[in-house]
Amino acid sequence: MNHGTSLLWKRRALSSLSSTRRGLPKEKMSENGMMSRPKVLTIDTINPTVKKVEYAVRGPIVQRAVELERELSEGMKKPFAEVIKANIGDAHAMGQQPITFFRQVLALCSYPELLSDSSFPEDAKSRACRILNSCGGNSMGAYSASQGIDSVRQDVARYIERRDGGVPCDPDNIYLTTGASDGIVTMLKLLVCGEGATRTGVMISIPQYPLYSAALAELGAVQINYYLNEEKCWSLDIDELQRALNEARLYCNPRALCIINPGNPTGQVQTRECIEDVIRFAAKERLFLMADEVYQDNVYAEGCQFHSFKKVLFEMGPEYSETVELASFHSTSKCYMGECGFRGGYMEIINMDDDVKAQLTKLLSVRLCSPVPGQALMDLVVNPPQPGEPSYERFIKERTATLSALAEKAKLTEQVLNTVDGISCNPVQGAMYSFPRITIPEKAIQEAKKLGQQPDMFYCMKMLEETGICLVPGSGFGQKEGTYHFRMTILPPTDKLKILLNSVKEFHQRFTQQYS
Amino acid sequence: RDCLRPSIKVAGVKKSYREVIDVSWGDPHRAGVKPLSFVRQVLAACIYPQLMDGDKLMVDVKQRAQMLLRACPGGSVGSYCATAGVPEIVERVSEYITRRDGGVPSHPENIYISSGSQWALTNILKVLVNSEASPRTGVLTPVPCHSTTILSLMALGAEVVPYYLREEQGWALDVEELQRAWGSAKEVCNPVGLYVINPGNPAGYVQSRKSMQEVIRFAAEKRLFLLADEVYQDCVFGEETEFVSYKRALAEMGSPLSDTVELASFHTTSKGLMGECGLRAGYVELVNLDPAVMKHIYSLFSADSCAPVLGQFALDVMTNPPQPGDPSYPLYMKVDHFLFLIHRKAFTEFINSLPGFSCQPVEGGAFAFPRVFLPPKAIETAKELGMKPDTFYCMRLLEEAGVLSSPGSEYGQQEGTYHIRFCIMTPSEIMEEILRRLSTFHKRFMNEFS
Numbered sequence: 001m002n003h004g005t006s007l008l009w010k011r012r013a014l015s016s017l018s019s020t021r022r023g024l025p026k027e028k029m030s031e032n033g034m035m036s037r038p039k040v041l042t043i044d045t046i047n048p049t050v051k052k053v054e055y056a057v058r059g060p061i062v063q064r065a066v067e068l069e070r071e072l073s074e075g076m077k078k079p080f081a082e083v084i085k086a087n088i089g090d091a092h093a094m095g096q097q098p099i100t101f102f103r104q105v106l107a108l109c110s111y112p113e114l115l116s117d118s119s120f121p122e123d124a125k126s127r128a129c130r131i132l133n134s135c136g137g138n139s140m141g142a143y144s145a146s147q148g149i150d151s152v153r154q155d156v157a158r159y160i161e162r163r164d165g166g167v168p169c170d171p172d173n174i175y176l177t178t179g180a181s182d183g184i185v186t187m188l189k190l191l192v193c194g195e196g197a198t199r200t201g202v203m204i205s206i207p208q209y210p211l212y213s214a215a216l217a218e219l220g221a222v223q224i225n226y227y228l229n230e231e232k233c234w235s236l237d238i239d240e241l242q243r244a245l246n247e248a249r250l251y252c253n254p255r256a257l258c259i260i261n262p263g264n265p266t267g268q269v270q271t272r273e274c275i276e277d278v279i280r281f282a283a284k285e286r287l288f289l290m291a292d293e294v295y296q297d298n299v300y301a302e303g304c305q306f307h308s309f310k311k312v313l314f315e316m317g318p319e320y321s322e323t324v325e326l327a328s329f330h331s332t333s334k335c336y337m338g339e340c341g342f343r344g345g346y347m348e349i350i351n352m353d354d355d356v357k358a359q360l361t362k363l364l365s366v367r368l369c370s371p372v373p374g375q376a377l378m379d380l381v382v383n384p385p386q387p388g389e390p391s392y393e394r395f396i397k398e399r400t401a402t403l404s405a406l407a408e409k410a411k412l413t414e415q416v417l418n419t420v421d422g423i424s425c426n427p428v429q430g431a432m433y434s435f436p437r438i439t440i441p442e443k444a445i446q447e448a449k450k451l452g453q454q455p456d457m458f459y460c461m462k463m464l465e466e467t468g469i470c471l472v473p474g475s476g477f478g479q480k481e482g483t484y485h486f487r488m489t490i491l492p493p494t495d496k497l498k499i500l501l502n503s504v505k506e507f508h509q510r511f512t513q514q515y516s
Numbered sequence: 517r518d519c520l521r522p523s524i525k526v527a528g529v530k531k532s533y534r535e536v537i538d539v540s541w542g543d544p545h546r547a548g549v550k551p552l553s554f555v556r557q558v559l560a561a562c563i564y565p566q567l568m569d570g571d572k573l574m575v576d577v578k579q580r581a582q583m584l585l586r587a588c589p590g591g592s593v594g595s596y597c598a599t600a601g602v603p604e605i606v607e608r609v610s611e612y613i614t615r616r617d618g619g620v621p622s623h624p625e626n627i628y629i630s631s632g633s634q635w636a637l638t639n640i641l642k643v644l645v646n647s648e649a650s651p652r653t654g655v656l657t658p659v660p661c662h663s664t665t666i667l668s669l670m671a672l673g674a675e676v677v678p679y680y681l682r683e684e685q686g687w688a689l690d691v692e693e694l695q696r697a698w699g700s701a702k703e704v705c706n707p708v709g710l711y712v713i714n715p716g717n718p719a720g721y722v723q724s725r726k727s728m729q730e731v732i733r734f735a736a737e738k739r740l741f742l743l744a745d746e747v748y749q750d751c752v753f754g755e756e757t758e759f760v761s762y763k764r765a766l767a768e769m770g771s772p773l774s775d776t777v778e779l780a781s782f783h784t785t786s787k788g789l790m791g792e793c794g795l796r797a798g799y800v801e802l803v804n805l806d807p808a809v810m811k812h813i814y815s816l817f818s819a820d821s822c823a824p825v826l827g828q829f830a831l832d833v834m835t836n837p838p839q840p841g842d843p844s845y846p847l848y849m850k851v852d853h854f855l856f857l858i859h860r861k862a863f864t865e866f867i868n869s870l871p872g873f874s875c876q877p878v879e880g881g882a883f884a885f886p887r888v889f890l891p892p893k894a895i896e897t898a899k900e901l902g903m904k905p906d907t908f909y910c911m912r913l914l915e916e917a918g919v920l921s922s923p924g925s926e927y928g929q930q931e932g933t934y935h936i937r938f939c940i941m942t943p944s945e946i947m948e949e950i951l952r953r954l955s956t957f958h959k960r961f962m963n964e965f966s
Contacts, residue, residue, distance in 0.1 A: 037739075037776060039776075039778060039804075039805070039806045039809075040708060040739050040740065040741045040778050041643065041644065041741060041778055041805060041806055041809045042806050042808070042809065043806070043808045043809065043812075045708075046643050046644070046646075046809055046812065047642060047643055047644065047645055047646045047647075048646065048648070049648075050642060050643050050812050050815075050816060051812055053812070053815045053816055053819060054815060055815060055818045055819040058599055058818040058819075058821075059818075066598070085589070088596060090589065090590075090595050090596045091594075092589070092590045092592035092594040092595040093589035093590040093592075093595040093596065094590065095590055096590075098592060098594055103563050103564045104564055106563045106564070107559075107560040107561075107563045107564035107567060108560075110556050110559040110560040110563060110826075111553075111556040111557055111559070111560035113553075114560060114567075117572070135794070136538070136541075136543060136545060136546030136794075137543075137545035137546045137547070137548060137549070139545040139546075139550075139551055139794070140794050140795065141544075141545040141551050141790075141791055141792040141793060141794045141795060142543050142545040142546040142793060142794050143541060143543050143546065143793045143794055144794065178631050178796070178824075179821065181819075181820065181821065189671070210819075211819060214815075214819040215819070218642065218816070218819075220648065337594075338594055339594040340594060340595060340596045340821070341588070341592070341593050341594045341595050341596060341597065341822075341824065341825035341826075342593070342594060342824060342825070342826070343631065343796075343821075343823075343824040362667065363671060365664070365667065366634065366638060366664060366667050366668045366671060367631070367632065367634065367635060368632055368634060368664065368793070368796075369794070369796075370631075370796070371631060371794070371795060371796040371824040371826070371827060372794030372795065372796075373794075373795065373824065373826050374824060
């Protein structure tokens, strides 16, 4: 932990009740002269798996970025005018505009008196009424059933059917969750059991979105890494899946295979053949498939297309569609909506045993229900304005503009980064990130080791301090031993992105020079 | 409760009532309470800022919306925010807590806003409960207790150690009973936590300061982490009753207790005047925790990203409502929370007048939890149907009178006793209707099984 981080922890440490005692060491004499007794909760007594939980996207480098922002606002001089948080997939934070129709409907749902306001289009009003009629007391403030509002689940099912060319979807298999993360973590909890050699193993790509590693650590599950092939544009090789599985069988009980498509952090969009291969593999090896598809509308590269796991599964015929157990996840946080703050999401569960489903519902009921505004928003995402409706033109215009801007930025990012000696960036086929490989000079690696830091963390921290750009080091996602990467979002507006990419380029050149 | 729900959906069947009154949830909006205009206007303005053009909204609504949007990255409710919550809101929550507790200081660094209070509770329990350990982690929990926490504990692999509240004493928490529970627990698990609900759910008690001090001393003596579920703190109605937070009670007991007892207290926007259950916003305040442990708590919360932003805005309004002089204040003050004061008395008096019912005074919370003395015949019939006796009563109450309540067996009760939980945070007309239907039904039921 570097200096910046430890300062922050000192601030967070003040939990003692006596205001006059702020800043005093932990073990202090109390008024009658006796030593304070040891705490109930200490680093040795807390749940040991909690100690292994890390989530790099919001980790130490971000905490340092927040400190720098504070320092800047207090007038401290820095080599940059602002901190740019290119660490997190948060489109609105970077200036992306929300879809007008969605916000109109949600405003109407929040304050139904607005239904008499003529400035709102009729289709927004009818959507709002439909949503409110499905809410207890006609209010978004009532709890919904744990599985989610009925009518929303039905709309989600219809959307999935349309998306998948008619493959049927049962609303009973739809669960509305607090973002996709909630669904993913809950499914993992359901899957993880056993002890020692029979402890559940879960396969996840390297690199991966660190929610998976965090959840697996907290659940005490075994994380089984399968490496994506960087030389082949981060493709997934079945041979590599097999290798990882065979090795893992020696020390755990592999039960699930997680795949993120389009990928995070890597952005690759899986081909249909690859998806079929994965399904065959899962069927053969009896693995529960978890398909994280939150970036399904974020596909940019020519020749690439999103294929849902569900659709491919069913098109492979009953031998697979009636047996392979699959959970697929979607969210309101990404695609063209970017509505992260609403915490909307759903999962579709295929071929799950009925008794297990009952347990799943029970688990979800611990949360009571997912945020109702997020459920309402998901309803709109799956049921957007149709041709002929008043809001249609505007909706299509806004959606197209957002997605094409992202496509442009994906290309720009790849182009600029590849002009830098020592940075190599695969095409950003989809999602919201670039994950370029960086060459770090040996001297810098040594320096990092001296500080007890991963070399790419050292690199990113330096970049943050010198340019104000906050990225996440590749070590936070996993990478092949001896390689280094960083993840940077493609979300800032194009002109800002150009400046950013240039700053990254210049920093890299300086850094390489400094440590040569 | 879930098994009762499907029967509501039977369409077109002739019933003596036109619609079902659902008082099985602690859900004010579902029970007919209207949302507060001010908070909903602020939310609408934040969601669709174009609303602030012109004069549609009051000045204080606009000011609040603008302040809240400024605190969000990119000025949008759709952005993620800091892990513990929008920093300005967390700051204001801590100021609210300080005011509430008569000046006992609260620090923003110890507060996490979450998607409902149960989410924060689960995270704290994750830190507390070691499911791999032998013996297992135990947490003392009250009987009766709402089922969500019990489920959470079980899902984490903790041992639930029940301590019985004394019904005849208005559901008082007896330290001797805590001692008994703790003593018996020591043989099967490692008790680490003590969970208290104040004001109660389902039982409507509000702990006295003296009782709270006993609990704090007990927690200190037995080295237990105190988990104080205080989500109903704004629903306190007894004439001589006052809500005191565990934090305040602890602080007022002075050193060494005030510096050592580890406490997590929980609050929410779901209850009280706001009743915004569906928005999902609650918070936990942590007191006297080890700094190294706080670091891991941060990591845990960070993997959840953040709480829903709209819920956080509602929390801001809850902790900073319109003040005298604000343009929205008159409308805000019209809220009929005084209704609940009347209801709880009306309800308990009425219930107590029905033979076969006995209801302790409801001092706070959103529920009445009367005891029903079921005739042996009814108990037999229930058993034949494979149902718990109080579930059977609730089922009949739903089918015949269209009132959806929840059976005491869902919350735990002394063996051989039966209870029903009713949410009493309803508008007057609905409360009158409930009492009317309940009275008719109950007399008929008791007659049938006499």
